[in-house]
């Protein structure tokens with residue numbers, strides 16, 4: 001069945017993974033808007049974009065993702081992460097247009113010893129997390145048919161992410177300090193793209209009983225320091241920069257925004273409901289590092 005998907009956001013990691021995943025797929029027509037073409041701070045620009053694109057499903061990949069800066073710009077974070085999604089949810093409800101929104105593990109405080117499921121209660125620690133949770137609530141109340149996909153620790157060869165940051169640091173330093181008390185599931189952006197497309201298909205075909213909230217996360221866990229070591233070993237293997245990793249505690253960094261130490265989202269429900277498969281970490285890592293080194 002042919003499917004017209006439109007995304008809010010064009011140059012971000014998920015938006016680019018959606019473009020790469022759908023390229024050459026004759027059944028999917030993709031339209032993407034950058035933040036100038038459809039600005040989450042400007043409801044009229046969102047309405048104009050949706051009217052022109054006439055999609056079957058809208059996916060909001062756009063967000064204010066500056067976790068530390070949000071502490072000093074909480075209003076801007078709210079405008080982009082809550083007011084913008086609310087405007088999208090309202091437009092989509094009026095048009096009966098299936099709408100997929102995206103959110104984050106940062107809605108949780110990370111105090112649980114277990115992976116977070118969709119049934120767990122949020123308790124954000126940061127201004128960023130509060131803005132994303134406000135966005136979730138706004139979307140759900142304005143458009144009960146909308147679905148929010150929470151993701152975490154996204155990595156890929158696209159845009160800026162933990163892989164590109166670690167490789168970038170290793171270009172100028174021999175030793176990197178990386179926290180080893182934050183754990184989460186590194187999730188390959190193209191896997192998230194495939195999950196969002198599967199969800200879009202299900203919504204477009206009128207599948208019933210789709211959960212309003214889904215955690216889209218890979219079924220493995222690591223800590224940031226181990227992840228950095230794997231990235232640097234892979235970089236070295238591919239002829240790129242290398243550095244030693246010195247593990248440190250999150251508390252030693254004094255970052256403006258607190259992070260949940262447990263960022264593990266359980267992707268079990270989405271995996272089962274959408275029939276998802278996951279790119280092994282070693283494979284996604286090799287592709288991501290190759291992409292970063294070729295820039």
Ligand SMILES: NC(=O)c1ccc[n+]([C@@H]2O[C@H](COP(=O)([O-])OP(=O)(O)OC[C@H]3O[C@@H](n4cnc5c(N)ncnc54)[C@H](OP(=O)(O)O)[C@@H]3O)[C@@H](O)[C@H]2O)c1
Pocket residue numbers: 008009010011012013014015033034035036038039040041060061062063064065080102103104105132150151152153154155159160161
């Ligand atoms: N990356 C992660 O590890 C991670 C973790 C948890 C949750 N998430 C969530 O996943 C979703 C996708 O994130 P991502 O990592 O793909 O994003 P990203 O790489 O940080 O890129 C941000 C995207 O947001 C768009 N954007 C920024 N300000 C905007 C505005 N005012 N109006 C419209 N669009 C705007 C950008 O537009 P342009 O196309 O113009 O650049 C870009 O496409 C977000 O909801 C994010 O909160 C990501």
